[in-house]
Amino acid sequence: SSFDNAAQAQETFEWKMVTSWPKNFPGVGQGPERLAELVEEMSDGRLTIEVFGAGQLVPGFEVFDAVSEGTAELGHSASYYWKGKAPAAQFFAAVPFGMNAQEMNAWLHYGGGMELWNELYEPFGVDVLVAGASGVQMGGWYNKEINSVEDLDGLKMRMPGLGGEVMNRMGVAIVNMPGGEIFTSLQSGAIDATEWIGPYNDLAFGLHQAADYYYYPGWHEPTVMFEALINEEAMAALPADLQAILKTAVRDINASVLDEYTARNNDALETLLNEHDVELRRIPDDVLEQAREHSEDVVAELAESSELAGRIHESYRDFQNKVVNYHAISEQAYYNARNPEGGTVE
Amino acid sequence: MLEFMPLVLFAVICIVLMFGYPVALSLAGTALAFAGLGMGLEAMGIDAHFDGGYLSAFPNRLYGIMTNQTLLAVPLFVLMGVLLEKSKVAETLLDAMAMLFGSMRGGLGISVTLVGMLLAASTGIVGATVVTMGLMSLPTMLKRGYSVPLATGTICATGTLGQIIPPSIALVLLGDVLSSAYQQAQLSMGIFSPKTVSVGDLFMGALVPGLLLVVLYITYVAFISWWKPEAAPPADRKELMEELGHTGGLGLLLLKGMVPPIVLIVAVLGSILGGFATPTEASAVGAFGALMLALIYRRLSFKVLGEVLRSTVNVTTMVFLILIGAALFSLVFRAYGGEELVTSLFEGMPGGVVGATIIVMLVIFLLGFILDFIEITFVVVPIVGPILLAMGVDPVWLGIMIAINLQTSFLTPPFGFALFYLRGVAPDSVPTSAIYRGVIPFIVLQLAMLTALAFMPQLATWLPDQF
Amino acid sequence: MSSPSYSGELPAVIAKLDRCSELLGRGLSWLVLAMMLVQFLIVVLRYMFNVNSIVMQESVMYMHAVVFMLAASYTLRHDGHVRVDIFYRGIRPKRQALVDLVGTVFLLMPVMVFVILTSLGYVSSSWRIFEGSPDTGGIPGVFLLKTLIPAFAGLMILQGLVEAVRHWWILTGRLVPLIDEQEPHLEERI
């Protein structure tokens, strides 16, 4: 009856959103804040979201469990953190020499990616929406020059995930360390190199004060896609209009996080180069070549981890092959036409 | 009234702790009782401002403590300390140092401060440094007739130096959060190519104030030994030689007693500062070195090794159970809206930048009684940092103020963490009241340093500005 | 820290539990040595041979977690958990036993039951998928690591039981704590 509808319209929901980033972390940390504002405004206060930085309610790497168990209704994170639960999750965050943000969004929304992603999280009682992207990252900060593959031998580097495994196969000693130790370890020489994110976050982290060379491109992370995790039961309990509002707001931050990165990275790179005299270097071709070969092996092995992983890999690979062909004559051809020298311009 | 529950919880915990049941379990148990009360009230339809959903985050937080790689250094630094103590290496070092300072009254106290500074620089974890220093030097100081408060005060104070003298894990965490807050503050002011503050800036900023504190401590010990000679008796060189059963020349003793452990400590410190290892790695190198020293000095039987390991386990579990208890407490505190309450109290106060800074410092000081550095860094600084930084406060200065402030808080009775840790390893014959009395002069020194820093921000900002 | 000494005997079952706890703690203490040696080896391998093993890195973390989670009850047995003992140290042994009995029943026990209740779902969902390492090439035993949480609480409950009985028997005079022959108080030196 209309009375029921009115009563339902009055019902309010107070949700918690746990994230894997420090509160207000530049870039990715802004996404959840914006989401909370948008949802509250669009729902006229019927759905409010309290955002928690990493460690405030649960540690950053406990976000998935917290949403799965219902401790928080929402989470904002990146799927490669959950490889211990489902190795195939890494396909939805970053794949070395894989698809960039524009291509990932196309695959996820129009190429069957989202369906596979939700199938992967279904046993955990978690719904997932894509909620932002970093764009192509930087290759990392180095205190040793990399002029050939041989220079990688015995290099001590912090690089998590699939990229780290690739580097490992190229003779790099991959080291794990907590975020708080990265800066000092790099500065002191305990490690020779680290990857981080892109100019905007790297500048904020101060890595230019601890390393000599800033290498590009970030082949290991052609983007990181961020994710909004939603507790399935909590979602089901929402009225249809609030569900729609939530999904729309997530779709908004999916775009806005990437937009912000694109804008801020430009300014930050300029600051790094002009004010801090950072030495920008391109990763040599033979290194990229070898990394590409090892990446294929690493990704193929990942595809064998389960039946579902195999299907995800197939869908991912097929889409990438198609989009590479099209982008060769569109994006890539245009980039080349716009800037034939390929370097940075004044 | 019910909105002040977080403050009531705080007060009740203070009372419960006084009964003397272990701190960790008192914190956790009382908090849990309050959680039950909150849920009961809510179930009865009374709005207690309590969100029981927070409680289910406890296993996640426990797992976070278990997998925190930064904390791996704790048992290893403790092991190093226990090894140096039980194999009498540290005692010999301090004796040798005391002999070097020979006729000087208070020479042992000064040696302890210097040794403590070396250790503090290498560990940077309050619990580990206080415990290590306590195990290493307290028995020696007491044996040499030092006043108990002077001995315990010196040890507690030097033990907390770890978070201010670089490299310091506390400063790394703080730098991480402050850089975000600084950027956020500038973004909120419409500055879109923001200036940055890094961990390296904080390290440099902390160097001058940290070393000044060491100078203040040493001056105080020297002053006391001049004013009250019986509190810090000189170690008579000849007597000491006989007592140690040492017959060779002084030079040989110094060579045997001082050089190896100093080489060890410098190696640990140097491996971090000089760029060879992270604190966790350095702690393992240090513990391994201590094991080798004990073996070389032929002071390590199988039985002694077993005792060393069991002591290490005792101290480590003590530190971690406190972390676990504090984790449950802080969940309940926040479930009652404690965080918002603190924020609103803070925002309601008048006084501009100076007033706001004083209030923030006071709040952080009080929170330091019950929360550890990491929790304050991640909970309080993100709330208050952007507000203060947007008012134009210098981020390096703010960071060092917070660090010294917390260091003072950890020293302040009855809830200073440093005091708990020292109490945990001090012999029963040392009365707790003596520990409390002993730190008071050092708290005064700390406050003097804070005041100086408040009026002369250059103490912190000058060095980083040179780069 | 020595084991507590008493004249009189605890009930057989309780005494047996107490001895098991002691053995467990002693056994675990050797993990500290192993942890140090492995971490030292990591340093040597990395800096002298430029070799790094994620498994070794993680194994140190595993040993560390096992020690402080499972030995917490051993430390309880040895009264090693630090107290604010401004008043406690001055009161008679029976009063101390009363504080400890009340604390055990109303502080320790509820907390540990709470830990078990809140962690069961968390741990069982980890077991269901045999959760592996979040790091490439890490130890595939996160489900075991998480199991330490209820295990910690379970051991604390068992030792809490022993302590409760011990304090009850002291209170009722069936067990008499032996006064330590210690060095004289250092009050006079203040």
Ligand code: NA
């Ligand atoms: Na990255």
Ligand code: NA
């Ligand atoms: Na330090």
